[in-house]
Amino acid sequence: MEKNKKNLPLLFLVTLFFAISFDCSASFYVDSSYQGRYLGTAKFEKIMADLPYVYEEALAKIQQTLGIPPRRGMNLVVIFDDKLMHGGVRLRGKRQSIKTQEGVLVHYVFLDLEFLMKGEATLLEEMTHEMTHAVMADIMGLREYEALPMWIKEGTAVHAADQGLARIKALNQKGFSLERFGSEDENPKGNPISLEKYVENYLKIKYLVETYGDKLLHRFIKRIMASGNVQRELSICYSGLVEDTLNKYSSSFIRKTLQDNSRVISATENVHRGAKYFGDGEYISARIAFTEALNSPNLPVRERQKAAYLLAECYIQERNPHIALDLLANLTPDPSIVPYDRYVFLNAYSQYAVGMTIEAYHGFKAAFENSNDKAVKEGSLYYAVRILRELGNINEAYRVLGALERYFPGSSYIILAQSALR
Structure with a gap:
């Protein structure tokens, strides 16, 4: 979740920035002041050990999905909280950027540890989401980035982090009305926004990808970061497309996608969907589809083998080797399938x-x-x-x-x- 600079006291963040030991060649830091309930646990130690690698993997995912080269020079600080709250609302993560008195731009990524410890979120997806905000703000400038519409800011973050399918599933469980889609941005200068808006913002980006391809999205994002002019860059990159027309076309795409995901999907179709997600590098979405398929008693043996094998690969990509090992131990592979x-x-x-x-x-x-x-x-x-x-x-x-x-x-x-x- 993207946050503006009014959410935490400025003095606290500036003090924290200078309290951290900086290396002149480094730009990624982890706040060492955490003293919460998970301190000293094996899971917390694993998260701490994984963080430098996940940082690099997040930069790679941002480049793969949005075409933004790694931004290793930005100052990024990760801070953990047992239960991350903002405005009375529980958050999985948030990003807050400030400029120090010396003009140094610092990005703080706050992560809710309980979600990570319970496996309700992965470190990679949360870091990728918040780092997408940080990378784009670092390149554009904080004021210019904050001025972008929410469908650009949150849509790109959810897309890069491969959180789209999970949020669509959560929305289906919660229940929704299609009338809530297509309205103005919710609270464009602050957060949180509703689950409906997260999904809508993501599906606008997904519509551009599905209709015009990744390369044009990469070009569009690059040009937006240079100019900040969404209307102009839409027209240049997408053959005269204007935002009103995009809203009309994407609205139809959003309705169709939500209706498609609200129907009962067969186990075999879930395997095929999972394989496509996997091939596209969307491992979280693939994991969701394969898990649903394997939970069905009606899944044919060939499809079950394929789903279990690829699901193990998904867990490896998510840095959950214990689960992968259990899956592989219970799989006697048929060489004609696996x-x-x-x-x-x-x-x-x-x-x-x-x-x-x-x-x-x-x-x-x-x-x-x-x-x-x-x-x-x-x-x-x-x-x-x-x-x-x-x-x-x-x-x-x-x-x-x-x-x-x-x-x-x-x-x-x-x-x-x-x-x-x-």
């Missing part, structure tokens, strides 16, 4: 992620030896190098690195493996 070498690799990766280092090493070794797939083979060699380094077998690690360099001389894993041995 590539066995890929299954072995994913299982080894999940084992490595949960600390089963020796088992993972043997899994990666088996995957390398029994696969003809380039991605499986080079990935297996890379993780073997990391494991051998962790186990202190440096000579063998260098031998495996040599094999990686020899078999796959252009592999992006080579630099990572070399870094692991430094």
Whole structure:
């Protein structure tokens, strides 16, 4: 959720900014003052360990979905709260940006820990959502960004974070009236806004993607960040499209999408939908579709195998290897449905992620030896190098690195493996 700079006391944020130890080359910080109920728990420690990686993954997702290059120079501070409230409303996350007296723009990302600890939200989606606001504000300037309509600000954030389907499902459970869609922005200078508006804002962006493609959306966003003129850039990028016409066309798209998602969807169709989401890199939406499919007793065996395998991949993408490992342990793959070498690799990766280092090493070794797939083979060699380094077998690690360099001389894993041995 995007927040303007009136929501928290300015003095508190400025004080917090200068209280944090800054490295001149760094721009990403985590507030270390948290003393809440989850301090010291294994889940909290995992979140803290994952944050630097999730930060990079969020930047990558923003680039993939919106075409915005990574903005590593911006100052971003993550702050945790057991229960994040604003104006009497419970929030999963919010972003607040301020300029210090020295003119430094600082973005604060507040995250509700309870949602993360209970698995009701993922760290990646919440960071991606709030960082989308921060990245765009950092590029445009805070005042120019705040002046954008909510369908641009919240629509892009929900789209980048792959939260669209989840919010549509939540809206269906809550119940809605189509008459509430198409009205003016709710509280454009502050938050929270209603679930209906989140969905509407997202589906406007989704309409542009589905109708005109990703590349035009990327161009549109780039031009908006340069000029701040939504009307002009709509017309330039979309062949004379004006906002009134967009509202008319997107209104029909919104109604159709909501009606389609409110009907009963068969288990097999959910698998097909999940596979499309997965192919588009929308892993949260894919996870929702696959989970619903697997909960049906009527799902055919072939579709069940495919759904379980891809669902495990979704959980790996979400940094939940324990769940992935459980799914894979209960799956006896049919090689005609699930590539066995890929299954072995994913299982080894999940084992490595949960600390089963020796088992993972043997899994990666088996995957390398029994696969003809380039991605499986080079990935297996890379993780073997990391494991051998962790186990202190440096000579063998260098031998495996040599094999990686020899078999796959252009592999992006080579630099990572070399870094692991430094």
